[in-house]
Amino acid sequence: MNGRAEWNAQRAQAIIDGNRHLRGALLPILHALQEEFGCIDEAAVPMLARSMNLSRADVHGVISFYHDFRRERPGRHTIKVCRAEACQASGCDSLIGHIERSLGVEMHGTTDDGAFTLEPVFCLGNCALGPAAMIDGDLHGRVTPARFDALVAETLASENPQ
Ligand code: FES
Incomplete structure (x- = not known):
């Protein structure tokens, strides 16, 4: 299903915090963010980097490596x-x-x-x-x-x- 919620930084941080204990947490978090918002908002990148002790380039690299992740909201x-x-x-x-x-x-x-x-x-x-x-x-x-x-x-x- 396409995520329909508008971008919300607090909600995104809650998703990150709720999943970051997982092993290899970045991928499940990215999937959860896309499920919620329909895409990976650019504003999520610094939040992910800070929360997971990664560089922004690392986060961008993972998002662009997997074609499943969208940078823009999908159609209806x-x-x-x-x-x-x-x-x-x-x-x-x-x-x-x-x-x-x-x-x-x-x-x-x-x-x-x-x-x-x-x-x-x-x-x-x-x-x-x-x-x-x-x-x-x-x-x-x-x-x-x-x-x-x-x-x-x-x-x-x-x-x-x-
Ligand atoms: S459904 Fe197209 S190859 Fe399997």
Whole structure:
């Protein structure tokens, strides 16, 4: 699920303090911050460095090494498209081309209207039913361009139920 809370330094410090006793605490803390706020706010970096006795460069290095961590708030909906081998064999590249053209956004990007963030993943565990995609945590198989367009329309329609 996308974190929706606005950035809040006190809340962020509580998350850091609540997890920093863990072994290898930086990664779980980063995941928890992203879960709460939807991204790793720049303001979290000095807080993490101070709390964990690291340099800011160390913290930045870890954030940029792992592609899971976002620096900006995501769109209202997250679309993950599988790029792993089985889905490649069933045509995910042309599906991705369609998605990027139809949404007007590239992988890792967010549409201008803030509706969708597009992310690649490597296997959704649905290999027999590729190409596979996940929208807001719901898994879809055999996603054709037409089916993708229908899923996007359904997702938008669900924002304003009649
Ligand atoms: S390879 Fe795409 S779901 Fe496994």
